[in-house]
Amino acid sequence: MNQNFDIIIVGGGAAGFFTAINIVEKNPKLKVAILERGKEVLSKVRISGGGRCNVAHACFEPNDLVKFYPRGEKELRGPFHQFCSGDTIEWFRNHGVELKAEEDGRIFPVSNSSQTIIDCFLEATQRLGITILTGQSVQSIFKKDNFWKIEIQNENYLAEKLILATGSNPKIWEMLQTFGHAIVNPVPSLFTxxxxxxxxxxxxxxxxxxxxxxxxxxxxxxxxxxxxxxxxxxxxxxxxxxxxxxxxxxxxxxxxxxxxxxxxxxxxxxxxxxxxxxxxxxxxxxxxxxxxxxxxxxxxxxx
Ligand SMILES: Cc1cc2nc3c(=O)[nH]c(=O)nc-3n(C[C@H](O)[C@H](O)[C@H](O)COP(=O)(O)OP(=O)(O)OC[C@H]3O[C@@H](n4cnc5c(N)ncnc54)[C@H](O)[C@@H]3O)c2cc1C
Incomplete structure (x- = not known):
């Protein structure tokens, strides 16, 4: 059986939720679903920042913020001019979450708990009528006419637009290569x-x-x-x-x-x-x- 959506987002992490919420806030008519392979969504957000979730960095100039990134300085300049740390603070304030900056520049929710961020995302998706489907491990994707066909063991989904927010999943990167995307080989970072x-x-x-x-x-x-x-x-x-x-x-x-x-x-x-x-x-x-x-x-x- 096929389930149809305007937009399907694969991956129920921070990126998937933030994308879904912003899309539906800008266009409430769109039928959007998040497909997550795990039993739970936002599991990495829960452990991030030692359980406090380091949401952003107190550096408000895009040209300065890019310098904190070992790779991608050039690629991130454009996106940071669109949406920077100040926008993140404002976005969360508009969604009922106050943030605070610490002496070293790290920004956390005032509550000091990543659960505040999870609750904010879950409340927004519920309010906006975004469908969240867990236990849905995307195995393959096909372009069929003007639709994307997404295959999961017992279920097929059709969507006009497809967004992949699957974090570090090499299988998805391989899949992307078959659609002509170039993948830069990843190497470990931030290790002891x-x-x-x-x-x-x-x-x-x-x-x-x-x-x-x-x-x-x-x-x-x-x-x-x-x-x-x-x-x-x-x-x-x-x-x-x-x-x-x-x-x-x-x-x-x-x-x-x-x-x-x-x-x-x-x-x-x-x-x-x-x-x-x-x-x-x-x-x-x-x-x-x-x-x-x-x-x-x-x-x-x-x-
Ligand atoms: C211990 C730790 C602490 C961290 N602390 C911070 C921090 O404080 N601040 C910060 O900004 N970053 C932190 N990070 C980095 C953080 O992980 C990323 O910033 C963030 O999680 C990236 O979100 P994402 O949505 O891109 O990916 P993820 O959170 O990895 O989400 C991707 C989701 O896609 C799902 N998925 C993958 N493949 C499929 C598939 N085929 N079908 C369906 N679903 C699929 C996964 O199950 C997952 O839920 C931390 C990382 C770790 C490991």
């Missing part, structure tokens, strides 16, 4: 580093404001670094992995990093800090393997 090095073995939990450099590349990052049980994490490492995603992939994730543990502290100031600390904690045992013992400021490690 796995390092086997005796010098940090005893130091999980230690953090410092550092600068990190990847040997034989121009990749550098500054910020907090956290030593973990498996290697290194924290904003400086995550930043490096995001900006260097393609380079690190090409290196098959085998590379050497230099960590400047003193970052922008002058050597003389560092000596004074260490002397003061030595006096303050005269009786405390310090591991000989501590990277802070290294005199040349730079510490090299193989990832």
């Amino acid at each position: 580093f796995n390092i086997k090095d005796a010098r940090i073995k005893e130091l999980p939990g230690v953090s410092a404001h550092v600068s990190v450099k990847v040997k034989d590349t121009k990749l550098t990052a500054t910020g907090p670094l956290l030593i973990t049980h498996w290697g290194m994490s924290g904003p400086a490492i995550l930043k490096l992995s995001a900006w260097g995603a393609r380079i690190l992939f090409e290196k098959n994730y085998q590379f050497t990093i230099f960590v400047n543990w003193l970052n922008d502290v002058e050597t003389e100031d560092a000596k004074k800090i260490l002397k003061d600390l030595k006096l303050e904690h005269a009786k405390k045992a310090v591991s000989k393997k501590s990277p802070f013992d290294f005199p040349n400021r730079l510490w090299e490690s193989l990832v």
